[in-house]
Amino acid sequence: MKPQKRTTIYDIAQKLNLAASSVSRALSNSDKINAETKALVLKTAAEMNYQQNAMASNLRKGNNPTIGVVVPRINQYFFSNIIAGLEEVTFKKGYNLVICQSNELHAREVEGVNALVNQHVSGIVISIAAEQGSSNHLQQVLDRNIQLIQFDRVVEELETFKVVNDNYKAAYEATKHLIEQGYRRIALLEGPQELHIFRERKEGYIAALKDQGFPVLEELMYANAWTKELGALATVKLLEMVSPPDAIFASTSDFAALGVLEAATAKGIRIPEELGVCGYSNEPFTEITSPSITTIDQFSVEMGKTIGNLHFQEMENSDAVIKKTVNIKPKLIVRKSSQRL
Amino acid sequence: MKPQKRTTIYDIAQKLNLAASSVSRALSNSDKINAETKALVLKTAAEMNYQQNAMASNLRKGNNPTIGVVVPRINQYFFSNIIAGLEEVTFKKGYNLVICQSNELHAREVEGVNALVNQHVSGIVISIAAEQGSSNHLQQVLDRNIQLIQFDRVVEELETFKVVNDNYKAAYEATKHLIEQGYRRIALLEGPQELHIFRERKEGYIAALKDQGFPVLEELMYANAWTKELGALATVKLLEMVSPPDAIFASTSDFAALGVLEAATAKGIRIPEELGVCGYSNEPFTEITSPSITTIDQFSVEMGKTIGNLHFQEMENSDAVIKKTVNIKPKLIVRKSSQRL
DNA sequence: ATAATTTAGGCAATCGATTGCAATTGCAAA
DNA sequence: TTTGCAATTGCAATCGATTGCCTAAATTAT
Numbered sequence: 001m002k003p004q005k006r007t008t009i010y011d012i013a014q015k016l017n018l019a020a021s022s023v024s025r026a027l028s029n030s031d032k033i034n035a036e037t038k039a040l041v042l043k044t045a046a047e048m049n050y051q052q053n054a055m056a057s058n059l060r061k062g063n064n065p066t067i068g069v070v071v072p073r074i075n076q077y078f079f080s081n082i083i084a085g086l087e088e089v090t091f092k093k094g095y096n097l098v099i100c101q102s103n104e105l106h107a108r109e110v111e112g113v114n115a116l117v118n119q120h121v122s123g124i125v126i127s128i129a130a131e132q133g134s135s136n137h138l139q140q141v142l143d144r145n146i147q148l149i150q151f152d153r154v155v156e157e158l159e160t161f162k163v164v165n166d167n168y169k170a171a172y173e174a175t176k177h178l179i180e181q182g183y184r185r186i187a188l189l190e191g192p193q194e195l196h197i198f199r200e201r202k203e204g205y206i207a208a209l210k211d212q213g214f215p216v217l218e219e220l221m222y223a224n225a226w227t228k229e230l231g232a233l234a235t236v237k238l239l240e241m242v243s244p245p246d247a248i249f250a251s252t253s254d255f256a257a258l259g260v261l262e263a264a265t266a267k268g269i270r271i272p273e274e275l276g277v278c279g280y281s282n283e284p285f286t287e288i289t290s291p292s293i294t295t296i297d298q299f300s301v302e303m304g305k306t307i308g309n310l311h312f313q314e315m316e317n318s319d320a321v322i323k324k325t326v327n328i329k330p331k332l333i334v335r336k337s338s339q340r341l
Numbered sequence: 342m343k344p345q346k347r348t349t350i351y352d353i354a355q356k357l358n359l360a361a362s363s364v365s366r367a368l369s370n371s372d373k374i375n376a377e378t379k380a381l382v383l384k385t386a387a388e389m390n391y392q393q394n395a396m397a398s399n400l401r402k403g404n405n406p407t408i409g410v411v412v413p414r415i416n417q418y419f420f421s422n423i424i425a426g427l428e429e430v431t432f433k434k435g436y437n438l439v440i441c442q443s444n445e446l447h448a449r450e451v452e453g454v455n456a457l458v459n460q461h462v463s464g465i466v467i468s469i470a471a472e473q474g475s476s477n478h479l480q481q482v483l484d485r486n487i488q489l490i491q492f493d494r495v496v497e498e499l500e501t502f503k504v505v506n507d508n509y510k511a512a513y514e515a516t517k518h519l520i521e522q523g524y525r526r527i528a529l530l531e532g533p534q535e536l537h538i539f540r541e542r543k544e545g546y547i548a549a550l551k552d553q554g555f556p557v558l559e560e561l562m563y564a565n566a567w568t569k570e571l572g573a574l575a576t577v578k579l580l581e582m583v584s585p586p587d588a589i590f591a592s593t594s595d596f597a598a599l600g601v602l603e604a605a606t607a608k609g610i611r612i613p614e615e616l617g618v619c620g621y622s623n624e625p626f627t628e629i630t631s632p633s634i635t636t637i638d639q640f641s642v643e644m645g646k647t648i649g650n651l652h653f654q655e656m657e658n659s660d661a662v663i664k665k666t667v668n669i670k671p672k673l674i675v676r677k678s679s680q681r682l
Numbered sequence: 683a684t685a686a687t688t689t690a691g692g693c694a695a696t697c698g699a700t701t702g703c704a705a706t707t708g709c710a711a712a
Numbered sequence: 713t714t715t716g717c718a719a720t721t722g723c724a725a726t727c728g729a730t731t732g733c734c735t736a737a738a739t740t741a742t
Contacts, residue, residue: 006485008698019722024700034720051485054459055405056698059396059727066439075425075642080416087415087442091449096456098407099438101428108432115437118395144347144392258629285626288599301416349728360692365729375690397728400697 007048016044027052058120066096067311068116070126072104072153077283078300079127082151085304086125093312095122106133113137116146123147123311128155132194147314149307153195161314162325163307167197170296170330171204171251174278177294177332179212181340183247183276186214187238189225189260191252201251201280220245226252231259239267247276247338254279254286257293261337277337291336298330348389357385368393399461407437408652409457411467413445413494418624419641420468423492426645427466434653436463447474454478457487464488464652469496473535488655490648494536502655503666504648508538511637511671512545512592515619518635518673520553522681524588524617527555528579530566530601532593542592542621561586567593572600580608588617588679595620595627598634602678618678632677644669 009023016023018037025033026041058064067090071079087097098121100112109129116124117140124141127150135155141148142160151163178186188205191198202221209216219241225234231250238245250257257279264275271277271291279286282297306326350364357364359382366374367382399405408431412420428438439462441453450470457465458481465482468491476496482489483501492504519527529546532539543562550557560582566575572591579586591597598620602612610616612632620627623638647667 009700010698020699021701021723022721024698025721028700032720037720049481049484051455052459053400053461053698055396055400055461056727057700059394059400059729060698060700062727064396073425074428075418075421077416080421083440084414084416084442087440091441091453094456096460097440099424099428099440100432101425112432114392115435118393119437120394120396140390143390285629288626288630290631350730351728361728362693362730363691365731366691369730371731373690378690394728397697398730400699401728401730403697 006053007045007050008053009050012041012044012048012050015048016040062120063122064120065094066098066119066121067308068098068100068113068119068121068124070100070102070109070112070116070124072102072127072129074099074101078152078281078298081300082127082304082307085301085306086308087304088301089305089308089312102129104130106131110137113141117141117144121146122315123149125149125151125307125311127152130192130195147311149310151303151307153197156196159323161310161323163303163310164197164325164327165298165303165330166327167200167330168204168207170280170332171201171249172208173204173332174249174251174280174294174296175205175208176212177334178247178249178276178278178338179208179214181247181272181276181338183338184214185217185220185243185245186247186249186276187220187222187245189222189231189234189248189250189252189256191226192224198252205249205251225250225256225259228255228259228262231256232263233259235260235263236267239264239269246274247278249278251280254281254283254293254295257295257337258285258289261289261291261293271337272340276340282333286333286335289337294335294338295333296330297333299328303328347394348386348391349394350391353382353385353389353391356389357381403461404463405461406435407439407460407462408649409439409441409454409460409462409465411441411443411450411453411457411465413443413468413470415440415442419493419622419639422641423468423645423648426642426647427649428645429642430646430649430653443470445471447472451478454482458482458485462487463656464490466490466492466648466652468493471533471536488652490651492644492648494538497537500664502651502664504644504651505538505666505668506639506644506671507668508541508671509545509548511621511673512542512590513549514545514673515590515592515621515635515637516546516549517553518675519588519590519617519619519679520549520555522588522613522617522679524679525555526558526561526584526586527588527590527617528561528563528586530572530575530589530591530593530597531562531564532567533565539593546590546592566591566597566600569596569600569603572597573604574600576601576604577608580605580610587615588619590619592621595622595624595634595636598636598678599626599630602630602632602634612678613681617681623674627674627676630678635676635679636674638672638674640669640671 009020013020013023023041026038090097102109106129138158148160150160154162190202193199206216222234225231248260257277260277269275279293279295282295286293286295350361354361354364364382367379431438443450447470479499489501491501495503531543534540547557563575566572589601598618601618605616612618620634620636623636627634627636
């Protein structure tokens with residue numbers, strides 16, 4: 001390869017016998033430049049195949065039109081949708097997206113955030129890893145005056161924008177729906193309680209039971225069942241009880257709900273007649289299982305867009321704004337696995 | 342917000358009564374610096390909360406440890422897996438990933454590529470949009486000495502690394518498998534023939550038929566059926582024929598295969614007994630449909646890793662290397678929808 | 683003790699674009 | 713004809729880190 005030097009504004013300036021500053025002004029469409037000169041510069045730049053050096057420009061201007069994103073896993077439906085929605089918004093504004101995945105590891109999350117800080121990105125969007133640790137790295141982001149927007153899994157103590165689903169409400173409604181369908185002993189599959197989203201879902205479940213005058217039974221709450229396998233295992237255990245549940249709310253994920261479906265079906269238990277099932281997330285597959293799975297849609301693409309809008313809005317009036325929490329209302333999607341009326 | 346200035350190496354230098362160059366050398370672990378001084382600088386830097394300005398560093402060093410990725414849609418299973426695999430590799434090397442989605446639009450693809458060129462990324466990884474156009478933008482990338490790696494959907498004329506699946510072979514094997522299962526009239530759902538991946542799949546299908554002594558029938562090839570709905574529609578049409586097919590190979594996607602499943606089931610046709618079905622991509626849901634769908638795994642995460650490795654390998658010995666095409670061997674995953682023996 | 687090296691650190695240019703300020707030119711008003 | 717002002721353009725500093733070259737001090741060899 002011939003390391004042919006890229007053309008800079010100096011090359012253009014030299015060719016046209018102008019000063020680099022004039023070229024710069026012409027290219028940035030400044031009004032302090034003659035229209036003819038501007039046209040000439042533009043034409044020459046195109047001929048010489050000029051492409052701005054964003055690094056130099058950003059360095060001088062002291063800002064980097066880039067938003068960093070840190071998510072546990074890029075290839076998880078929910079997160080890739082968030083990114084897709086976010087990209088939609090940032091692209092329109094000419095901003096770039098830099099992506100890191102933490103793989104649910106705190107150390108990698110820290111590394112990723114630091115790399116983004118080094119790049120002086122204008123904002124960082126994050127959903128924290130399941131493996132938790134100190135949030136110093138996030139505090140650093142704030143100290144450096146970089147916009148920080150947390151979503152879904154957030155550190156509550158940090159004063160930042162937060163975009164979350166109303167997990168409490170969603171779980172409340174799902175539970176209420178199961179009750180309305182006539183289920184009487186509703187079990188809950190819980191996620192790791194260190195993550196507040198799972199705590200909230202549990203609280204919603206409990207509140208719904210109480211409001212409807214049902215007892216809240218410890219034995220019907222099954223901890224840490226957030227994969228298909230663990231969901232299936234939990235189902236087996238629950239169904240072995242002396243008085244087993246007649247519905248299972250897999251508040252952790254649709255994958256857990258799928259495990260419930262498979263385990264119950266394997267035992268010859270009919271869904272929804274004998275056992276009601278509800279999942280969480282509205283994964284694409286929930287529509288096509290048999291029976292289809294009742295679940296909760298989180299409007300992930302919308303959420304990504306909201307995050308983007310929040311960032312730009314905040315950039316404009318950056319002072320004296322209260323860092324608020326935006327709640328995206330999730331929606332219960334009722335399907336066959338819980339409809340027996 | 343107080344726009345508190347970030348600490349630079351000059352701040353550290355001043356505090357320690359050193360030259361900025363020494364600070365720089367200490368931080369970059371140069372050997373032209375005394376061990377004690379180095380330790381002192383490191384300590385002070387930590388105290389002053391120093392974080393390198395990557396823009397300045399990259400500008401000076403004339404390179405940007407970043408790889409740009411342009412894909413049609415970030416939130417498509419295949420692509421998000423590619424990105425996840427790629428990230429795995431780039432992260433280890435301290436490289437960043439900048440992501441753009443073209444939304445299948447050529448214009449947006451061009452914009453994305455240009456933005457990446459401006460940033461002087463060290464490489465661009467791309468899978469082109471369905472809406473095709475000139476490939477000038479990609480030629481520009483090459484002219485500017487930026488690594489270009491195409492994957493999956495590639496422009497063949499361009500001399501770049503290409504990482505693709507062996508679509509021909511996969512389709513060949515899928516068709517052969519259907520024949521071995523005793524199916525005699527195998528229909529094909531084709532994708533847009535402008536994209537060579539779909540042409541290759543069609544060729545593999547035809548070759549398998551010929552090799553096994555089967556006639557190649559135009560009426561059994563159905564164009565542009567690459568969504569669930571179009572797949573269902575195609576199925577209805579095909580099954581209305583005087584002598585309908587006894588198997589359908591949805592070479593476009595698993596979504597099309599799902600459409601086949603639904604349309605056939607709705608007509609009361611039993612799968613796999615009366616109709617064999619095979620999809621493409623091994624989407625997660627293919628495992629859980631009833632019956633489960635035979636499909637082709639593309640090893641997307643692996644593919645992403647391969648792309649990353651290729652990039653770094655190529656960076657090291659950048660001259661006189663032949664731009665080759667890497668074929669990832671896809672694998673036929675046989676499930677219930679095609680097993681009747 | 684003196685010369686030859688080695689080591690540590692400073693100076694200043696550089697990467698490429700931007701921008702405040704100064705300088706020049708042209709044109710209109712007085 | 714002279715002054716004033718606006719419109720263009722140039723000059724040079726700047727963003728922050730890196731690096732080739734040079735100098736001074738310290739170490740080793742002779």
